[in-house]
Amino acid sequence: MRLSASDLACRRGGRDVFAGVSFSVAAGEGMTIRGRNGAGKSSLLRMVVGLVHIAAGRLDLEGGDPELTLGEQAHYLGHQDALKPSLSVGENLRFWSAFFGTSSADITEPLAAVGLDALIDLPAAYLSAGQRRRLSIARLVAVKRPIWLLDEPTSTLDAAAQARLGEIMRAHLAAGGLILAATHSMLELDSARVLQLDQASFLQVGKEQA
Secondary structure, three states: OEEEEEEEEEEEOOEEEEEEEEEEEEOOOEEEEEEOOOOOHHHHHHHHHOOOOOOEEEEEEEOOOOOOOOHHHEEEEOOOOOOOOOOEHHHHHHHHHHHOOOOOOOOHHHHHHOOOHHHOOOEHHHOOHHHHHHHHHHHHHHOOOOEEEEEOOOOOOOHHHHHHHHHHHHHHHHOOOEEEEEOOOOOOOOEEEEEEEEOOEEEEEEEEEO
């Protein structure tokens, strides 16, 4: 599988956010997206998943399921943790598993992966910000999709939770998945290519060491 972008441009609210953005990420590879606030990091991820219109350029997915759209083969983890406070931790994860079409999925392993298995019956309203983030990350484990689009995934996570996330991401890459992550922080990956977004241009430089 390979996800490729060619000369992508984004225009929002009458403003050119970026243009000329090109990259290619294959199965087993990760790429971090960096840039100043407003450079379009979140917009680029949302464009890949189909939530933002492509003003110019194109996206191509080679080796994916031809019966599914790119967005249907991707997990998008945005700034907001989409949880229902009145539902328990387990009920929230079961809802998302059913929504993504895997209602029979075992939620014990995903919750254990993020360290929330002991809180399975706790209403989500009582979770801290970091715990809510970890529950959102559990969706990535519960429902298998090859493409992960992560927007500031370490936000609100303490050092131990960041290490857990690193393990989860490395396992996903080892299984042939691919990851695009917009972040200001260092990610717990052995290495990742870096896409630096600047206004109306792009630079692709180096590798990020964990």
